[in-house]
Amino acid sequence: MSAATTPRRHLPVDGSALSIEDVAEVARGLACPRLSDDPAFAARINRGAEFVDRLIAEDGAVYGVSTGYGDSCTVVIPPALVAELPHRLYTYHGVGLGRFLDPGETRAVLLARLASLSQGMSGVSLGLLRQLQALLEHDILPLIPAEGSVGASGDLTPLSYVAAVLCGEREAWHQGRVRPAAEALADCGLRPLVLRPKEGLALMNGTAVMTALACLAWQRADYLGRLATRITAFNVLASDGNAHHFDQALFAVKPHPGQQRVAARLRGDLASDRPPRNELRLQDRYSLRCAPHVIGVLEDALPFLRGLVENELNSANDNPIIDAGQEMVLHGGHFYGGHVAFAMDSLKNAVANLADLLDRQMALLVDARYNHGLPANLSGARGERAALNHGLKALQISASAWTAEALKLTMPASVFSRSTECHNQDKVSMGTIAARDCLRVLELSEQVAAALLVTARQGVALRRSLEGTARLSAAPEAMLADLSARIPLIEEDRALDGELRQLVQAIRDRAWSLYED
Ligand SMILES: N[C@@H](Cc1ccc(O)cc1)C(=O)O
Numbered sequence: 001m002s003a004a005t006t007p008r009r010h011l012p013v014d015g016s017a018l019s020i021e022d023v024a025e026v027a028r029g030l031a032c033p034r035l036s037d038d039p040a041f042a043a044r045i046n047r048g049a050e051f052v053d054r055l056i057a058e059d060g061a062v063y064g065v066s067t068g069y070g071d072s073c074t075v076v077i078p079p080a081l082v083a084e085l086p087h088r089l090y091t092y093h094g095v096g097l098g099r100f101l102d103p104g105e106t107r108a109v110l111l112a113r114l115a116s117l118s119q120g121m122s123g124v125s126l127g128l129l130r131q132l133q134a135l136l137e138h139d140i141l142p143l144i145p146a147e148g149s150v151g152a153s154g155d156l157t158p159l160s161y162v163a164a165v166l167c168g169e170r171e172a173w174h175q176g177r178v179r180p181a182a183e184a185l186a187d188c189g190l191r192p193l194v195l196r197p198k199e200g201l202a203l204m205n206g207t208a209v210m211t212a213l214a215c216l217a218w219q220r221a222d223y224l225g226r227l228a229t230r231i232t233a234f235n236v237l238a239s240d241g242n243a244h245h246f247d248q249a250l251f252a253v254k255p256h257p258g259q260q261r262v263a264a265r266l267r268g269d270l271a272s273d274r275p276p277r278n279e280l281r282l283q284d285r286y287s288l289r290c291a292p293h294v295i296g297v298l299e300d301a302l303p304f305l306r307g308l309v310e311n312e313l314n315s316a317n318d319n320p321i322i323d324a325g326q327e328m329v330l331h332g333g334h335f336y337g338g339h340v341a342f343a344m345d346s347l348k349n350a351v352a353n354l355a356d357l358l359d360r361q362m363a364l365l366v367d368a369r370y371n372h373g374l375p376a377n378l379s380g381a382r383g384e385r386a387a388l389n390h391g392l393k394a395l396q397i398s399a400s401a402w403t404a405e406a407l408k409l410t411m412p413a414s415v416f417s418r419s420t421e422c423h424n425q426d427k428v429s430m431g432t433i434a435a436r437d438c439l440r441v442l443e444l445s446e447q448v449a450a451a452l453l454v455t456a457r458q459g460v461a462l463r464r465s466l467e468g469t470a471r472l473s474a475a476p477e478a479m480l481a482d483l484s485a486r487i488p489l490i491e492e493d494r495a496l497d498g499e500l501r502q503l504v505q506a507i508r509d510r511a512w513s514l515y516e517d
Contacts, residue, residue: 010034011111013133014041015118017314018111020306023215026111026136027104033114035126035133044120045129051324052123052198056082063320063331064205065197070153071424086200087167093160093204094170096145101158101209103173106141108212113162113203116317122202123322131166131193138188140165141173142181144209146436150420152428154318154335155209163203168192198322205318207337213435214309214340214347218302220442221351224449225298226514227507228354229262230476231452232291233269235361237470238459240372242281243270245289259296265515266292271473285370287360294357298350308343337431341414344434348441352406355445358452359403365459366396373466378458380491389493392455399451406444409437450503457483458490479512 008029011022014036025031035041055062066082068075069089077085101109114132117124135141142165148157164170165181169192174184185192195203236243246266251259283289317337321330368376379391413434419426460480463470472480486506487499506512 008032012036013114013118014038015044015120017310018115020215020218020310020313023108023111023212023313024219027108027212027216029104029107029139032136033111033133035118035129041118041120042126045118045124045126047324048120048123048322049125049196051322051327052196055329056197062198062329064201069201071422082197086163086195086197089200089204090160090163090167090169093157094164096148096157096161098145098147101144101146103139103141105213105216106144106173107136107139108216109144109158109208110136110141110162112208112212112215112313113159113206115313116206116208116315117202119314119316121316121321121323122318123198123324124202125196125199128166128193128195128199128203131190132162134188134190135165135172138184138190139174140181140184140188140190143171143173143178149209149432150418150425150428151207151210151337151341151431151433152333152335153421153425154204154206154337155432156204158209158432159204159206162208163195163200166193166203167195202318205335207312207317207335207340207431210337210340210344210429210431210435211309211312211317213432213439214344215313217344217347217435217438217442218306218309220439220446220508221298221347222302223507223510223514224351224354224442224445225262225295225302226265227449227512228295228358229265229291230269230479230512230514231358231449231456232288232295232361233266233472233476234456234460234480235365235452236266236270236284236288237472238374238456238463239284239288239365239370240463240467240470241284241288243267245284246270246292251292256296256300258299258302259292262292262295262299269473269476271471285360285364287357287364291357294353298347298354301346301350305343305347308339312337312340337429338414339431341429341431341434344431344438345412345414348434348438349410351438351445352403352410352441355403355406355441355448358445358448359399362392362396362399362452362455365455366392371459374459374462378455378462378490379493380458380462380489381493382491385492389491391490391493392458395451395454395496399448402444402447402451406441406448409441409444413437446504446507447500449507450500453483453503454487454490454496454499457487461489482512 009031011031013033142161144161149155168182246263251263364370377391377393381389413430
């Protein structure tokens with residue numbers, strides 16, 4: 001079923017704060033924005049558009065309305081040509097390349113722009129907001145190329161594809177295929193928008209693409225952190241590891257709250273008792289012992305990063321800002337996505353560290369020198385056939401490759417600022433590149449997690465076949481049962497790619513409820 005036909009929750013939009021979860025729900029087609037019908041909201045929006053009209057009538061010159069854009073702001077547009085200007089803007093920005101954003105990402109972009117313009121500080125009309133809402137309502141999704149934004153004149157080039165489709169130009173996904181925008185609009189009874197002065201700039205001169213991608217990345221990272229914790233619990237059991245590394249008294253002396261939360265989750269999963277004073281095997285390797293210290297970095301960063309991303313989402317982020325209440329035109333640089341750039345550069349680092357942690361845990365488990373009595377490569381084959389079977393050998397090699405690629409992409413994008421646009425944009429954020437990197441790092445890390453789900457399922461089963469009784473609490477035990485149904489025990493080697501793809505999808509769908517306490 002397409003998002004246009006699925007029953008969807010209405011998400012009220014009136015300029016008040018939206019959350020990352022709201023964006024993710026709209027992206028999944030589970031919710032659809034509904035502009036407030038409160039007359040006060042309409043009045044606030046209309047006041048901005050009317051103020052722009054008044055400015056043109058009274059002052060003649062307004063930046064981006066009766067002048068050229070950016071460095072060309074000293075070029076005066078003859079009054080007879082002013083109406084054409086907004087359409088020029090999206091036309092010459094039709095220079096995007098690379099993959100197209102997927103439908104979920106595109107819905108998130110439309111909502112992010114709608115949220116920003118609904119602040120009522122951009123001088124756009126209610127008609128423009130309604131047309132944006134209508135694209136989401138009918139699931140008409142502009143084809144937005146992912147590449148070509150420096151993230152600090154906002155996302156001008158990718159957002160030009162939103163502006164063009166609103167006006168019946170370029171192409172959109174609609175009803176499962178790529179269609180000319182004009183045709184898709186007509187089919188839904190919508191008329192192409194004619195942009196008013198300032199409306200082209202207001203649509204394009206902002207951070208909606210990077211912000212939308214950042215919301216989706218944040219939610220995926222949050223889930224992956226929880227999953228890495230659960231996988232660690234399985235792997236402690238599989239490797240006959242030491243649950244006492246997650247002791248409450250131990251973590252009380254290092255007060256990072258996220259790290260303490262991860263340790264508590266591991267304690268809960270492993271149902272461990274107090275440690276004996278001096279065990280035979282005192283200390284496990286770092287990828288097990290320090291798991292709360294690695295996953296905890298993400299866990300502690302997430303609330304802070306949420307703040308950065310949601311503040312951007314709920315901001316007026318274009319230029320100039322039109323303050324109709326105080327009758328001011330405020331020239332500045334709110335299209336600069338530095339906060340999102342920092343959030344995404346940081347998040348991809350923390351996420352890639354999860355991939356690395358899990359990859360190291362796998363390295364311990366498949367190696368008979370370190371796995372405390374399990375078969376090499378966790379092969380489940382017995383007797384004569386053991387010689388023929390290679391177990392998870394190739395899967396470990398793949399996990400190493402995915403991990404390396406994720407780690408390689410952690411180079412911060414924001415430090416690659418270029419001076420561009422005739423040196424008007426001489427310092428830019430690269431936030432959109434950071435967000436795209438982060439999504440790719442997430443994709444690779446989710447693949448590593450899928451490999452580790454296979455590993456953990458196999459490792460725990462083999463450990464239990466040796467020793468029988470190692471304990472887990474109810475929630476991880478239930479998840480293990482679910483995994484065992486999804487992934488039959490590997491006794492004779494088989495190709496695992498089909499199962500891996502299904503596991504990756506299950507991770508994306510957040511198939512397991514994890515520590516939702
Ligand atoms: N971001 C610029 C505007 C701009 C728009 C389009 C461009 O092609 C270049 C610059 C500003 O507001 O100052």
